[in-house]
Amino acid sequence: QFQLVESGGGLVQPGGSLRLFCSASGFTLDHYAVGWFRQAPGKEREGVSCISRSGSLTFYKDSVEGRFTISADNPKNLVYLEMNSLRPEDTAVYYCRAGHRCAGFVLYDREGDWGQGTQVTVSS
Numbered sequence: 001q002f003q004l005v006e007s008g009g010g011l012v013q014p015g016g017s018l019r020l021f022c023s024a025s026g027f028t029l030d031h032y033a034v035g036w037f038r039q040a041p042g043k044e045r046e047g048v049s050c051i052s053r054s055g056s057l058t059f060y061k062d063s064v065e066g067r068f069t070i071s072a073d074n075p076k077n078l079v080y081l082e083m084n085s086l087r088p089e090d091t092a093v094y095y096c097r098a099g100h101r102c103a104g105f106v107l108y109d110r111e112g113d114w115g116q117g118t119q120v121t122v123s124s
Contacts (some may be wrong), residue, residue: 002112009118037108
């Protein structure tokens with residue numbers, strides 16, 4: 001229940017692109033707000049982006065605004081994070097969570113637990 005699986009990470013050169021996938025099992029994602037988080041080595045986990053339950057509102061951390069896009073594919077029960085113009089400082093393990101509200105780009109009132117995440121490495 002409330003199991004989310006992240007995928008799509010990898011190694012990419014600076015300026016490159018990746019699309020991350022957040023898939024749900026046991027529940028329907030469009031009943032919840034969904035947030036993406038990341039944790040870089042030696043740093044605390046931080047919010048990156050959040051999409052409202054309706055999908056009509058999206059929010060981004062300042063450093064990714066204009067480069068990342070969060071979107072929902074309700075028929076497939078997926079949430080995506082499209083990442084363009086990647087920078088070395090975007091290197092981190094990326095996680096998704098389902099919850100009840102976006103307070104800006106951070107998802108609050110989260111359900112379930114952290115998953116395994118997906119590693120994104122931006123390096124030449």
